[in-house]
Amino acid sequence: MKNRPCISHFPFLIFVLLLLSGCWDQTNIDKRAYVIAIGLDKGEKNKINITYLISNPEFSKQEGPSSEPSHEIITFPANDFISAKNTANSIVAKEITYNMLSVMIVSEEFSKDPEFIRYMYDVTKDREIKHNNPLVVTKEDVSTFLTENKPKLETRIHKYFEFILENANKAGLIPSFKLHSYFSITESDAGLFLAPYATTQRTTSGKYTAGEDEFLAGELD
Amino acid sequence: MDHTKGMLGIREFFAIILVTIGTKLTDNTPTGLFNEVGNAAWITIIIMCLVSIIPIYLLTKVITSYENKNLVDIIYHLLGKHIGFFVILLLWLTETYSIVLSSAMYADIIETMYFVRTPILIIYIVLIGVAAYGAKKGIEYIGSAAWITLIGLNIALFVVLILSILQGRINYIFPIFGNGIPEILTEGTTNLSIFGEFLYFGFIVTSLRSINVYKKGIWIGLFYVSIVFMFALIGYVMLFDYVSIGNLNYPFHESIRYIQLGFLTNVESLFLPFWLVASFLRFSFYLYISALLFGALFKIKQFNYLVPSIAILIVFLGLIPEAPVFSLFNLREILVYITAPIFLLLPLVLWIAAKLKGEFKK
Amino acid sequence: MEKMRIRKFFNKLIKEEHPRFEKAASEDDLLKEKQIDSSLANTLEIFKKIYYVPNNSDVSIRNIVIGGINKEAAVLTINSISDTKLIEDLVIRPLLINDDESKEIELLLSPQVRKAHEIEDILKEINSGNTTLFVDGEPNAYIINTGNFQGRSVEKAENEVVVKGPKESFNEQAMTNISLIRKRIRDEKLIVESTTISKRAKNELYLLYIKDIANEEILTNIKSKLNSLNVDSIQNLSVLEEYIEDNIYSIFPTILYTERPDRASEFIEDGFIVLIMDNSPDVLILPATFWSFFHNAEDHYLRFLFGNFIRILRLMALFITLFISAIYIAITNYHVEMIPADLLLAISSTREIVPFPPLVEILMLEIAFELIREGGLRVPKPIGPTIGIVGALILGQAAVQANLVSPLVVIIVALGGLSSFAIGDPNLNYTVRLLRFPFLISAGVFGLYGLTALFTFGLFYMTSIKSFGVPYLAPMTPNDSTSKDTIFRKLLKNEIFRPGYLKPKDIEKKAGE
Structure with missing residues (x-):
């Protein structure tokens, strides 16, 4: 009983020491660059072109937006988008993080590539990419799509993607779009995954299907 | 003054059962089931529960016929000194093996899912360190801590389950029988190790307030755990479909990463603390049982002083497997095949021995 | 054990002077006999x-x-x-x-x-x-009998303020205090036992309990503790508290200290033992559980719903004080994905210009808050109101403008600090305020993992504390079905049992009949 305190304090001290030598996973909130959208394009020689849309936190300041733009778009070639995070640091100063990712965009050309699914599986390797993120396919290259796409009102770009996808889905214009369903449908080997299709190009053909509302339920079959 | 004299009441006992067995649904136990029987995994739990009734019934029968004896004393009494020693040694080995495996797995979960850059050694030491502190304090404090946190843990778990069922797709649970009824039946019995811990609750029977606490607690615990387990498996399969789920190592953590709670889109850190508390408590109990069995083997009365040494041993053993995700899964398979027969046969052997000795006539 | 060691240490320190005092005392003693x-x-x-x-x-x-x-x-x-x-x-x-x-x-x-x-x-x-x-x-x-000590009269309670319910508080005269209790318990079984607890100053201590309710075992335990005291003078109960505590180094208090006679009588009627001394404007109640610190006299005076509402508020305050700054650190450093996107960007933009890491930033402000609080407490009354919390907020505002801290941190620290005032008991208040710092550091080191590890560690510790043999978290755990007054209070007509963990001689309050 008498020397119990000494004995019980000792391991506790070691414990505290270990605790104090920590901080491995720590990254300050202001030392990260928040990627809002990742774009994947087919690159040269088995590489892919990655486009990042990085949000500018400066824009959220209460004193009103400064002269800086609301977001930055960068495009660069990479092997996959795990290593792309580090490659991007040759352009972006802060540590890239996908914590705020709100959409993944793939160009139509790339999505038709047989290698596409291989790249997509990298998604499961990165714990920062949540499977509840939307997957969108664009007609043109993603880098062009992102630069061309300039929402007038939603300058806070992360809101734009969130709202437009949600409301378009509600209205029935686009199918359910989660990355998660992409995986589960592809893996179960029988289904067809429908992704939202987006473009910034105005269609010139201008052919409207006559009377697109005049169907009865089940008539399409 | 404490009229409970450090004894566990039914609530504490029930809390320990839930925490030790319930946390299994958050590690890779479900993955194993899904791989074998597809989306019918939740039915295997029912089978397991039904099969487990037999050994648990026999065990309770044996234990209740003795007053103030725990399973260790009963084993020695019924099987004799030498066979008893061998049996307890076997139990201690499987138990310690399972602590090593599961703690390594939990450290791996924390590392891969939440703290990617932190060295696994440190994570492991903190995990086992806290657990060892609880185990050193004694079973009544593990029980108390479990009971206090139980409400929070349950609420968190139910929120996760309800959300995953709401956000999942009901048609993923069909076909109901998955890979077929024969598969379900065989897997239901071979994977019985999920409920293997029920054997260990016999060792703390002398720390319970009365034998009735044991009897009631163990049955309520078995059914409650089975139901929760069942719902969890349904939730997982509704969220991920059975093919994807076989590829996910830790379905619980994948589901809390997927589900959304109102305006919070990423809620995994919200549920992480609850899961961690449950894990700490679980390993506390395991370490306590391991120390108790070791103490029983070598006649050490104050076995709680063994806890630190066992804890250190476990940390070093647990660090051995490389690429834990795969090796642990395979090592766990071995454990499953060892534990299931022990869990099925030991109570039977004990019951027969007791019957032959005429213990039930008293 | 600890006490002996400390005493030995001090004896060693004053060894040279000690014999002279002893001699003088012994001569006097001879005369006195x-x-x-x-x-x-x-x-x-x-x-x-x-x-x-x-x-x-x-x-x-x-x-x-x-x-x-x-x-x-x-x-x-x-x-x-x-x-x-x-x-x-x-x-x-x-x-x-x-x-x-x-x-x-x-x-x-x-x-x-x-x-x-x-x-x-x-x-x-x-x-x-x-x-x-x-x-x-x-x-x-x-x-x-012509004794006439100077002292104040019965005044309003200052620390344990209630809106509804009696306002009287104890004063420094033991006899007044006993009379305040006797006024509430007109029971011939209420015993006021007195013992002298110090050798030179002859301080008198009064033990109050109800003979046919209080448990003998606890009583003898306390008495033996009191009799084993060997000191010249114990001026008041606050000093005595340390002498009779079970765990002196523990961060959790194990003896309740109250200035309200109504609270004291309530405890006596439940089978607790109350200590009264001259020169103490309060009484000690033992054994104390965590819940007795958590509860407040008003809980039972307010209507059922309102009483429970303030209990919830207090529980929230407890958790907010303990965890809010730690959670802030954990989330902003380790679990960023948890924050809603707009808030995340807002925090990020305001933090950009702050030169310190978040842990340092929040520690700085926490310590500043504690300093202002302690300073404000000791400020002479006339200038008191000008300083205080208002000063703290102005300081925070200035610190934000000087880019020393980010605005959210000011909110976090102020919220945590203000919440701590909702915990009425001074002992528990200190416990919570002190515990904030280990939690803060563990969160800074390991995020939510460290926070939870420390929490579980603390939980194991808390369940293992005993106050005069009573488990600290009783009756929640180890559970007994007698008194259910823990986080929420029950309807008074349902509170028919005295707390079973005290093993009172008469368990039933007979309120339900």
Whole structure:
């Protein structure tokens, strides 16, 4: 009983020491660059072109937006988008993080590539990419799509993607779009995954299907 | 003054059962089931529960016929000194093996899912360190801590389950029988190790307030755990479909990463603390049982002083497997095949021995 | 064990001086054990020596001659603690104006007169303000109650304020305090036991309990603890608390301290034991569980719903104080994905210009808040209101503008700091405020993992604390089905049992019938 305190304090001290030598996973909130959208394009020689849309936190300041733009778009070639995070640091100063990712965009050309699914599986390797993120396919290259796409009102770009996808889905214009369903449908080997299709190009053909509302339920079959 | 004299009441006992067995649904136990029987995994739990009734019934029968004896004393009494020693040694080995495996797995979960850059050694030491502190304090404090946190843990778990069922797709649970009824039946019995811990609750029977606490607690615990387990498996399969789920190592953590709670889109850190508390408590109990069995083997009365040494041993053993995700899964398979027969046969052997000795006539 | 070691250590430190004191004390002790003899001159000589009379200015000895029987007598009293008018009326005048030769001295004095022989007893009486009459030729002294200590009257409770319910509080006089309790419990079984607990100052301690409810085992435990005390002086209960505590180094308090007589009586009626001492404007209640610190007198005065509402608020305050800054650190450094996107960007943008890491930033502000709080407490009353929380907020505002801290951190720290005021009990309040820092650091090191590890660690520790043999978290765990008053209070008509963890002799309150 008498020397119990000494004995019980000792391991506790070691414990505290270990605790104090920590901080491995720590990254300050202001030392990260928040990627809002990742774009994947087919690159040269088995590489892919990655486009990042990085949000500018400066824009959220209460004193009103400064002269800086609301977001930055960068495009660069990479092997996959795990290593792309580090490659991007040759352009972006802060540590890239996908914590705020709100959409993944793939160009139509790339999505038709047989290698596409291989790249997509990298998604499961990165714990920062949540499977509840939307997957969108664009007609043109993603880098062009992102630069061309300039929402007038939603300058806070992360809101734009969130709202437009949600409301378009509600209205029935686009199918359910989660990355998660992409995986589960592809893996179960029988289904067809429908992704939202987006473009910034105005269609010139201008052919409207006559009377697109005049169907009865089940008539399409 | 404490009229409970450090004894566990039914609530504490029930809390320990839930925490030790319930946390299994958050590690890779479900993955194993899904791989074998597809989306019918939740039915295997029912089978397991039904099969487990037999050994648990026999065990309770044996234990209740003795007053103030725990399973260790009963084993020695019924099987004799030498066979008893061998049996307890076997139990201690499987138990310690399972602590090593599961703690390594939990450290791996924390590392891969939440703290990617932190060295696994440190994570492991903190995990086992806290657990060892609880185990050193004694079973009544593990029980108390479990009971206090139980409400929070349950609420968190139910929120996760309800959300995953709401956000999942009901048609993923069909076909109901998955890979077929024969598969379900065989897997239901071979994977019985999920409920293997029920054997260990016999060792703390002398720390319970009365034998009735044991009897009631163990049955309520078995059914409650089975139901929760069942719902969890349904939730997982509704969220991920059975093919994807076989590829996910830790379905619980994948589901809390997927589900959304109102305006919070990423809620995994919200549920992480609850899961961690449950894990700490679980390993506390395991370490306590391991120390108790070791103490029983070598006649050490104050076995709680063994806890630190066992804890250190476990940390070093647990660090051995490389690429834990795969090796642990395979090592766990071995454990499953060892534990299931022990869990099925030991109570039977004990019951027969007791019957032959005429213990039930008293 | 700890106490012994500390004492040994101190004994070593003052070893050289110690023998001299011991000698002086022993000489005095010899004198005290004597009895007074019938010679007045002798007796006075002894008392003058004990009291150093010419030097000791407020000790007065009046020599008189008793009228009628013509005997020399002396009246010894300490002026500052006795009522001079009372002495005049009750002692001196009746003796002087007497002309009846046959009357006995006892009949001349007031009815409350007592006789004493031993010097030690007489000293004790004089020291409590009573008047002693020595008569020549009689081997005893007459003692008349004239004690009159200065002190304040019964005032409003200052620390445990309630909106609804009695407002009286204890004051520094033990007798008043006991009377406040007796006023509430008119029960002949309410025992006021007194013991002397210190050797030199002779501090008196009163144990209050209800004979047929309080558990004997706890009582003997406390008494043996009190009897084993070996100190010269224990001025008040706050000091005594440390002497009788089970875990001195523990961060959790194990003895409840209250200034409200209504609360004390409530506890006595439940089978707890209450300690009262002079010079303490409060009482000690033991054994205490975590819940007794968590509860507040008002919980039961307010209507059922409202009472539980403030319980929830208090629980929230407890958690907010403990965890909010730690959670902020954990989330902003480790679990960023949890924050909604807009808030994340807002925090990020305001933090960009702050030069310190978040942990340093929040620690700085936390310590500043504690400093302002402690400073504000000690500020002389006239300038008090100007400083205080307002000052803290202004300081925070200025710190934000100077880019020392980010605005959200000010909100976090202020919220945590203000919440801590909702925890009424001063002991628990300190516990919570101190515990914040380990949590903060563990969150800074390991995020939510460290936070949870420390929390579980603390939980194991908390369940293992015992206060006079009662588990700290009883009756929640180890569970007993008697008293269910833990986080929420129950309907009064359902609270029919006294707390079972105390093992009271009579468990039923008989309220339900």
